[in-house]
Amino acid sequence: MSAYQRSNPDQHSRVREILSGNAAIAGIGATEFSKDSGRSELRLASEAVRAALADAGLEPADVDGLVTFTMDSNAEIAVARELGMGDLRFFSRIGYGGGAAAATVQQAAMAVATGVADVVVAYRAFNERSGHRFGQVSSAAAQQVNTSGIDNSFTYPMGIATPAATVAMLARRYQHDYGATSEDFGRIAVIDRANAATNPSAWFHGKPITLDDHQASRWIAEPLRLLDCCQESDGGVALVIVSAERARELAHPPAVVRAAAQGSGPDQYVMTSYYRDELASLPEMHVVGRELWRQAELGPSDVDVAVLYDHFTPYVLLQLEELGFCGRGEAKDFIADGRLELEGSLPLNPHGGQLGEAYIHGMNGIAEGVRQLRGTAANQVTGAETVLVTAGTGVPTSGLVLTSS
């Protein structure tokens, strides 16, 4: 079933020795998730970072490293100024939109594991609903004068100009190649919204949907319906990364970074990798999965909770395939028996995902992974010891395996 082999003991021994298990997420923090925060993005970032530090039992003065997305509007130094941080020894940014989420933790873990920094905070904060909405057409993305703008010139002027439309092109071919249907996509939305319904932090708390609701929702970019698309949200999330050793002395049980990986594939574009032999695939996520399993010396069957990036439902199905949970084209059957529900063998997005909780560019999913390992989640999966978290799909991306020890 899985395309992955347990790794050769000699392969990847170095990354395992240096990185795997040597860093941990010791603090998580967030603002409320809303549609109109009423304050600046810098204020949101500052609040989230303060909350994460307080959660870890640390002070801003303890921080010596900051990591965020290239898309984040809040410079590391601005956050440091607002919170009265002192010297920073490490700052880094990751590109490719939501593909950056898990990679911010990878950056932080590498810095901590190598001694470049001791306390690194990864953050992401934006007014993505009340300010710049990603769901609208971004002429700035189309007309940036760099290789991304040149790439986008072969899609945006022709009318593929929103994230949903870029995904719809691949989703259509996926349906054609493997017989998946709109209902199969809808099952992911129903699971996310069921979980959000019992998560008080979720925007859609108390608002589950049925498959009929999904099927009745309007087309956005056929074959994607409204309920296949994640929300637009205002909010911020921050994560504190320290050495695993230090984390064990802090306030909460550590979420150990067992594996952290980035991935891009051949002929890679941002959301529009339309020229590969096989369109209905996410080879960049295959790279992430391969690296994660090798680093962690674990495999898909070891995962207790899967937090899979869900900006658009079809990509959850493709991720299950690329990460080795099932074979190519088999996801629709893999999920059909309720396996991804909270009581199933592979609970998906217990917080409600980005369709249900909030769209914080994947960072809220990492925080949920930490809660699951601590045993403090709103929808706690009993005995969760190994959590897989992935970042944005359709773009160069990243992933984490977090473990409780």
Next chain:
Amino acid sequence: MTTDATATEATDPEADRIRQAAERIAAGGPSAPVLGRDPVNQAMVNTWAEAMGDANPVYTDASAAESSVHGELVAPPAMAQVWTMRGLHGTRAEDDPLGAMMLALDEEGFTSVVATNSSQTYHRYLRPGEHVAASNRLESVVGPKQTALGEGWFVTTRTTWTVGEEVVAEMTFRVLKFRPVSSRPTVAREGARIIDAPEYADGVLRPVISRDTAFFWEGTQVGELRIQRWGDTLRHPPGPVDPSGDLDAKPDYIVARGTGTVYSYVVHHHPKVPGKRLPFVVALVELDEGVRVLGELIDAEPDDVYIGLPVRAVFLRIDEELTLPAWEVLR
């Protein structure tokens, strides 16, 4: 590199015509001297000195000038060109080589002009009452050159100012005659379907064009779907490096037949996209040549579209600068 460029020049009929015109015009020698409209005069000197902020009294104050080395009022040397300007309604002399060269370049499509630089040499001061004449000759025509403004030719002329037989000042003057991107000759490929679609122009997202992709967008303007070729390998979207890694390789392009089948497609309903009317279909088409190209499918009802549907390329002419590739159903 140099060898290649020479080879290219030798086989470029347009460049050959321009060089021949330049040789012919240069061989005609300098134009007959043309006298300025007015002799050197104090009124013009006063105005010029004021406008330029030149407070030197030898130009404007007779008593100060008398006690200077000149012994009398003189005109600023930098006014040399002023004395022979044709005025608002003047026309260029028929034997003027600059005019002739401009015309020759206009005819080849290099219709825009920008002055790039000039340098002047003054042999002596002029005095009020002297009548200056100017004569021009063509010094050089160099090109074609790729510039930020577009492809163009540098035209250098030499002007000689005389009073009687005496040369009083000289100038070399250089202009760039260039072809702006939007005025490339738009002679459509035979059989190509170019549809005027100005209604799409409002807010349409315009492509960012690089050196590597310009040929594609120049192709759409003339109804050609141009696909980059490296040896035997076709590549779309295009890029600057041979897929085999050969840094010495240079690409050319083929003009695709324009027919293919829908490989995947999207029916876009929401939100509004600038330059499109909702809903619309965008198709990723696998061309008969084997590469995929994206474009709007303009004449199909969404429910009639399917993967495998045969289509052919059409071209939506948005305005002078932009023509988008698109598809229509092959019936």
